[in-house]
Amino acid sequence: MVEGHRFWSHLPLLVQSSSKESVEYILQALWRTRKTGLDAADRSIIREMLNLSSESDLDPLLVCLRMLIRKSVYENISKDEIQKLFPLEVLPELQRLLTLLLQKFQREWREDVLKDQASVPRLKAMTWNKVNQSQDSADNVAVINLKLQDDQSISGEREVKFQLAKDTLETMLKSMYFIRDQMSNSDTTHNGHGQREDKEADSA
Incomplete structure (x- = not known):
């Protein structure tokens, strides 16, 4: 079960959304802003979707959803494991909806994580x-x-x-020169192969 049980009581606020698409938008917005946090415009849109009058109701809900997203994406858990994250007090229909949406985006979001790691x-x-x-x-x-x-x-x-220091700088410069030479040798070897292939093609 996800840590932070005090936030679960805010999860039913999602039922106040007008449609499944609204919940989907909220999850996508949270993922899109995972590094920066929601800006004022996003927060306003989500509050309007959920008919919330107070910011104090929104933040615990967002924390809970972010925890669910992290569990789903970074631990790559299955459908059954996602459902086990919810305590009994979360409505079954809400559990099914969130499980469905988390599964829907799990692969795409995991690819985003891999891209982030490769950057x-x-x-x-x-x-x-x-x-x-x-x-x-x-x-x-x-x-x-x-x-x-x-x-x-x-x-x-x-x-x-x-x-x-001077001695450390000299050591670093030697390493940089070595890297430069290795890259130059690699380019020369690559060009040499290309030239040989061109000659072989011409002779053929």
């Missing part, structure tokens, strides 16, 4: 400056600031800042 931040810009670690030390360090394009963050980008 790797990309470098947009890099700046650096030289600083002294302390007034008593003559050793300088380089402070590197990386700006990354990160599709998983709310803003779409994030910054990473770190410092490098």
Whole structure:
């Protein structure tokens, strides 16, 4: 059974929706905004769908639905397991409706999760400056600031800042040169295969 039993009493509010499509819209909106949270417009639409006059009634319901979605998607549970999440006080018809809808979107949402996991931040810009670690030390360090394009963050980008001493910087540069050479060798090998294939095709 899903944790957070105090929220279950708000689940019957879904019965106040005008149709199955309204409940479907709410679930889709919660999934679409899983990283950012619902904005004011979405919250207003959902409140209107459920005929709710108070925000205080909406939040516990949304928390409960998000818990159900997480269980369904991230644990990839079956239809029978979804039904076991509900306590007895949840109306059977509401259990069936939510189980049906969670099953309907489970595969699509799991694919979204896999895409999220495969998304790797990309470098947009890099700046650096030289600083002294302390007034008593003559050793300088380089402070590197990386700006990354990160599709998983709310803003779409994030910054990473770190410092490098001279010896660490030299080690990193050697590694970067090695990576560059490996990529160049890979391109050369690929082009060589392509040229050989073209020659073989011409001779044929």
